[in-house]
Structure formats: C-alpha cells, structure tokens
Amino acid sequence: MPPSIEVQHLVKRYKQSERNAVDDVSFTVEPGQLFALLGPNGAGKTTLVSILTTTLTPTSGRASILGLDVATQASQVRREVGIIFQNPSLDLNLTAEENIRLHATLYGLYSFRPTYASMPEAYRQEVIRLADIIGLGGDIFRPVKQFSGGMKRKLEIIRSLIHTPKVLFLDEPTIGLDPASRRNLWEYLTTVRNGNGMTVFLTTHYLEEAEQSDMICIINHGKVAAYGTPDAIRTQLAAQAYLLVDAADREGLRAELKQANLPFEETPKFKISLANQNAHQIIQRIKTPLSLVKTYIPTLEDAYLSIVGAANE
Amino acid sequence: MSNLNTILTIAYRDLLKFMRDRPRIVASFIFPFVIILFLGESLDASIGQAMGYDFKLFVFTGVYTQTLFQSAMLGIISLLDDRDNDFSQEIFVSPVSRYAIIVGKILGESLVAMTQGIGLLAFGIVIALISDSDISISQGLSLIPVGFMACLLGGSFGMLILPKLSSRRVADQIFPFLILPQYFLAGVFTPFDNQPRFINALAVISPMRYAVDLTRGVFYQGTEDFSRIVLAKPLLNAVVMMGMFGLFLISGTLLFVREERNR
Numbered sequence A: 001m002p003p004s005i006e007v008q009h010l011v012k013r014y015k016q017s018e019r020n021a022v023d024d025v026s027f028t029v030e031p032g033q034l035f036a037l038l039g040p041n042g043a044g045k046t047t048l049v050s051i052l053t054t055t056l057t058p059t060s061g062r063a064s065i066l067g068l069d070v071a072t073q074a075s076q077v078r079r080e081v082g083i084i085f086q087n088p089s090l091d092l093n094l095t096a097e098e099n100i101r102l103h104a105t106l107y108g109l110y111s112f113r114p115t116y117a118s119m120p121e122a123y124r125q126e127v128i129r130l131a132d133i134i135g136l137g138g139d140i141f142r143p144v145k146q147f148s149g150g151m152k153r154k155l156e157i158i159r160s161l162i163h164t165p166k167v168l169f170l171d172e173p174t175i176g177l178d179p180a181s182r183r184n185l186w187e188y189l190t191t192v193r194n195g196n197g198m199t200v201f202l203t204t205h206y207l208e209e210a211e212q213s214d215m216i217c218i219i220n221h222g223k224v225a226a227y228g229t230p231d232a233i234r235t236q237l238a239a240q241a242y243l244l245v246d247a248a249d250r251e252g253l254r255a256e257l258k259q260a261n262l263p264f265e266e267t268p269k270f271k272i273s274l275a276n277q278n279a280h281q282i283i284q285r286i287k288t289p290l291s292l293v294k295t296y297i298p299t300l301e302d303a304y305l306s307i308v309g310a311a312n313e
Numbered sequence B: 001m002s003n004l005n006t007i008l009t010i011a012y013r014d015l016l017k018f019m020r021d022r023p024r025i026v027a028s029f030i031f032p033f034v035i036i037l038f039l040g041e042s043l044d045a046s047i048g049q050a051m052g053y054d055f056k057l058f059v060f061t062g063v064y065t066q067t068l069f070q071s072a073m074l075g076i077i078s079l080l081d082d083r084d085n086d087f088s089q090e091i092f093v094s095p096v097s098r099y100a101i102i103v104g105k106i107l108g109e110s111l112v113a114m115t116q117g118i119g120l121l122a123f124g125i126v127i128a129l130i131s132d133s134d135i136s137i138s139q140g141l142s143l144i145p146v147g148f149m150a151c152l153l154g155g156s157f158g159m160l161i162l163p164k165l166s167s168r169r170v171a172d173q174i175f176p177f178l179i180l181p182q183y184f185l186a187g188v189f190t191p192f193d194n195q196p197r198f199i200n201a202l203a204v205i206s207p208m209r210y211a212v213d214l215t216r217g218v219f220y221q222g223t224e225d226f227s228r229i230v231l232a233k234p235l236l237n238a239v240v241m242m243g244m245f246g247l248f249l250i251s252g253t254l255l256f257v258r259e260e261r262n263r
Helices: A045-052 A074-080 A096-106 A121-134 A137-141 A149-161 A179-196 A230-235 A250-259 A279-285 A300-312 B002-019 B022-051 B055-076 B078-084 B087-092 B098-130 B137-164 B168-185 B197-204 B207-219 B234-261
Strands: A005-012 A022-029 A034-038 A060-065 A081-084 A167-171 A199-203 A215-220 A223-228 A242-246 A270-273 A292-296
Touching: A005 A045, A022 A045, A022 A215, A022 A223, A034 A045, A045 A060, A045 A167, A045 A199, A074 A081, A081 A149, A096 A121, A096 A137, A096 A149, A096 B002, A121 A137, A149 A179, A215 A230, A215 A300, A223 A230, A223 A300, A230 A300, A242 A250, A242 A279, A250 A270, B002 B022, B002 B098, B022 B055, B022 B098, B055 B078, B055 B098, B055 B137, B055 B168, B055 B207, B078 B087, B078 B168, B087 B098, B098 B137, B098 B234, B137 B168, B137 B207, B137 B234, B168 B197, B168 B207, B207 B234
Parallel strands: A034 A199, A034 A215, A081 A167, A167 A199
Antiparallel strands: A005 A022, A005 A060, A215 A223, A242 A270, A242 A292
C-alpha cells in the first residue's frame, strides 16, 4: 500500500520571487495518520498544501498522493482528496444545500438537477442527515451568508467529506473560530476520522491541535526544521527540563545540594536540570524541608518556538 | 456525460446568482433601454431620414447584440471575484475538465445575458409597434439564436483576456479599452462605411463586429434594407464567430489554467 502522501525534495519558487517558498522539503504520511504541518506565517505551509492538492505546480521535486503524482495525475489525485482551505471557499449567495449539491455534482456523485426536490431520494436523505449533524436543521436551505463563522467551517468540512476522500487537507481550519466552535469542530473531525480511518493533513498555528497528531513537520523559510512524532520533537528539548525548589532554610538547602553534587542555579530559587535525572530521584536526596517544588517540562509549543527561533538565528 | 454535468452545474450557478441579485437585474436592463430610447431616437431624428431606413431599428439591432456580447464578456470577470472570494479554489480542485468548467461559465453568463436580451426584445417589439415598422414575428424571433451566439462569442472573448488580469480593479480599467472601440468598429450606433484603411483593418479583428453584422444579416434577410445595412453574408459571419469562439475558448482556458497553476 503506497503512503498517503509522499513528498521528495519538493521546491517551489514563485514567479518574480528571489527565494524558494518551499525549499527541498521531503516527508511521508502513512495511511490513517493525522499529520500536522507547523510553521510561522509565510513559512510555505499553504504553498505546500496548494501543490499537494494540485492547484499549484512545483518548480522541482516530486509529490504523490496514494502513489498518484500530483503534477501528472492531477485529476485522479483530486478524486482522492478533500480540502478545507485557509479562507472559506463557500458561495455565499447560495444556500448551504446548494453548496453541497454543487460539490456533489462536480464530484460526479449525482447528475445535475436544478432543484433539491428534483434530486434523487438518496441525496435528499443524505442532506437531511448532514443538516442534523451540523445542527442546521431547516436552515440548510438558507443562504450561507447568514451563517456564523463556525457554521460555515463545519459546512465546508461536511461538504469536503461528501465524496468520501481518502486524504483530507485542513489548511488552518480553526483560524478565526471561537474556542467553543474549535472544540466542537475537532470533536466532529475526530468522530469522522475514527469512523473511516481517513488520513488527515493539518496545517495550524494552534499547538494544542498538533499535539493530537501522529507526526509533525515544522517548516520555516520553506525548509524542514523538524520532523517526527510530537514526543520526539519535545525530547529534542529534554535538556531544558528542570526542577525548581526552595526552602525556608536556604543556607541549609544550598549546602545540601552542593554536598549531594547536584548542580543548580539560583534564580533566586534553586533551579536543577533534569537532563540526566528525574525529579523524584532528586527530591528523595534532599532532607531540608522544602517550601516549593515545581517541575518544568518543555511543551510542544516550547519545542516549536525553540526550533523556529534557532532556525531564524 | 461528466462534462455535461459540469457544464450544467457551473452554468446554473451563474444563472441562480443572477436571479437573486435584484440590483444587477435592474441595472442590466436600464442601460440598453436608455441607449435605444434616447440615442436611437436622437440619431433617427438627425441622420435617420438621410439614411433611408428605420434608424431606430438599426440602433436597436446593434445595441441588442452589443449588450449581449458585453454582458457575457463582463460576466466572465466574475471568475476574478470567485478567485478573490476563494470560491474558485473549490471549483478548480474538483476532478473535472477545466474546459468543461470554462464552457459552463461561458454558458452560464450567456444565459444571464439572454435574460436581458429577452427583455430587450420585448422592448424592441414595443418600439416597432409605436413606430409602425413593418417587422414580422420571424424577424423578431430570429434575434434569439443570433443573440445567443453573440453571448458565446463575448464570453469566450472575455476568457481570452481574463488570464492576464490580476484583479477586478485591473479588469475594470482594461475592459473599457477593449469594449468602447468595438462599439464603433462594429457599427453599433452608426453605419460602418467609408472608413480609413487602418480602421477597416481594426474592424476585421473586432469580434463584436461579426456578432452585430450577423444579427443584422439575419434580421434584415430578405428585405430591401439588407444590402444597405449588412456588411457580409450571415454564413460568413457565423463561420468567423465559430472559429473565434473555438480559438478564444481553447487559448483562454490554456492560459488561465497555466496562470493559475504556474504562479
């Protein structure tokens, strides 16, 4: 079984640009994985998504979806993917149902019919089912311009799934949504993913969304800055983990730490590196009564900022 | 079947959008009515008598065709609006032929233009009745198919220009330069004769000229005004229009897809 997505030495340089928007990027996404592509604004994320969804041609290198080349087998690739673009791509003058119908007929699921009533029974049942999932009910027959941002996003996701794609691209899908809409949308996506085992390719600025992914790729200035599982990427910053302790008897604690040969830094609290030992072992060796015990373990966000920051330097 | 599905789907969307856009419907009718009513009447009073034929009908056939040609041409610009609103992404990532999408777009904008055309025809009938013109029903009906051909040509001409336009603002600046000269080169308001050689040369490459002349050729067919008004045989105009349509459609689509993907 070919990988869901395979990118090899991909390069994209826009016309009249002096640098590559995507610069020798390679990675693989296995079937069923949730893959997160992270990077600051202008890192090349949307360019990469545009190439993988066949709306942009690469300058060099190769990319394939389910073994199909995005440059030479674009039409077949389009059948296999669903896309939620960074900016909403609904026709605001049409109703939600008309947007779904337009998508369904363009993807060849049904023949063109000018009205909902003239569509086959199967389609009408599907639309009612989707309207219930989205929580729209009869509003599915109202113009999309009357919908909230969260509703529009959810409608786009439902629309993109109606042709049952094997790979779903989500380009910053929750941008501009309030926390409740974001959570609601992820719950729905998780349900869909669990149901059909679809591969999801996500670009996002929200690190907590990327935490759920199987693999992460961080790009900066078009280049891969880090690639691996969330744990592996966090582990790169293991040396930055530390234990923070303090005591009423600070003199006693200082002497005890020196005696136990535990290197520390006074900030002014006592900061002890967790690079080669764990917090429990250290605390067991301290007899002075402690007034403060705090551990700091780098998060994915710390790792991301560190990686992107280092690349910028 | 798949391409037909795409063409109908895209075309219907444009028609639906037009039917829901009341200000656009009203605006699209007012301009040609004003032109025919005031300009036609004025020209008829000043030079119509000297021409020896009903000048209001001459202007009507010209404005009718020009309106349809221009409406379909400008309608194609809505692809730029779709691009600005990001809706074009949804269409262009679907697994359908790019040609089918563009043909659907041209058909849709042609149908939108034809709704205006039908209104204009009704208006023309009123003019004919008022001015006691000797016009048959078949003459009036003959304007429908040739009007539709003018729409298709206008749409394909818009498609040829579109790939080089980066935004709606640029389109709004460029299109008057492409449209206004054609009013005169096509003889929309005044007869096109006794022109300098370079004007004649420009007229030969003006698509609107063939559409206007075809309309008049069909409309005046079998009347004594035919030889005084019509420049070329209707069949020749029709053949040239079909050739231009194919050329504009293929090259416009190729350029558009290339510009979109090879940014």
